[in-house]
Amino acid sequence: MAERRILVTGASSGIGAATARALALPGAGIAVHARANRAGAEAVARELRAAGARAVVLMGDLTDPATPARLVEEAAAALGGLEVVVANAGFADRTPVSALTDEAFARSADTVLWGFLRLARAAGPHLLRAGREGGLARMVAVSSFVAHLFRTDTTTFPASAAAKAGVEALVRSLAVEWAPDVTVNAVVPGFTQKDPGTHAALDPGAWEAILPRIPMRRLGTPADVAAAVAFLASPGAGYVTGQAIHVSGGVVM
Incomplete structure (x- = not known):
């Protein structure tokens, strides 16, 4: 487990950064990807090295069709192979369908769904x-x-929802195709805190209004989600595949 070679996309902050930290056992090799936030990615890489892991930083925009393959090859070359891939890169778009342009919808699909594929x-x-x-x-x-x-009492994110639903369908398809050699799963975060200074889809007042709708009465943290990812990457999850595990405080049941 300690010497595994890992690629985490969207790892300069938030869930991606927390996931990289959770996987940073001594001897592990981790490729930290970011689209544009090199400073954040380099800071995460320094934390991983302090924990005893090897770390490299890879940059690239996943809306470019050539980027995913390049990231994989660069990660494999730098780390000496690849055993774990965590596809985290993405963003939230709450534009209603009536106002959603083709370009905006394509941006979500390119980054999230096509990027994952x-x-x-x-x-x-x-x-x-x-x-x-x-x-x-x-x-x-x-x-x-x-x-x-x-629901009518909760903000919807049509473009993001469509892209993420497609990702979960691909997860199940890959779980069948790659069994028994590779497990493929999804983690489904609920309302999750953002790192200070990073973009949030909702304003502070909206976050406060959400809390009564969450059975656990709090927002999730990136570390909550990272713990589930780390479990799915662990030896203990060897018989878990094709699943979408919710880490949402019960907001989805």
Whole structure:
């Protein structure tokens, strides 16, 4: 477990950064990806090295069709292979369908759904090889509660919901295709705190109004979600595949 080679996309802050920290056992090699926040990614990489892991920073915009394959190859070359891929990159768009332009919808689809497909397609040979050689090969996608919660008293995110629902469908398809060599699962965060200074889809007042609707009466933290990702990447999750595990404080039941 300690010497595994891992790629985490969208890891310069939030859930991605927390996931990288949760996987940073001594001896692990972790590729920290960011679209544009190099300073954040470098800061995360320094934390991982302090924890005893090897870390490299990779940059790239997942809306570019060539980026996912390049990231996979760069990560595998830098780390000496690849056994775990965590697809976390994405953003929330709450634009209603009536105002949603083709360009805005395509941006969500390109980053989240097409980005995941291209990443999985590129990573597959590496993960399958690792699994067949006895490694703990894992792919984990970070989805979102917005693909499951549609109510009049809750903000909806149509473009994000469509993209994340597609990711969960691909997770199940890949779980069948890659079994028994690689497990493929999704983690589904609920309303989750953002890092200070980073963009949030809702204003502070909206966050406060949400709390009574969450059975656990609090927002989730990036560490809550990262713990579920770390479990799915662990030896203990070897018989878990094709699942979407909700980490939402009960907001989706």
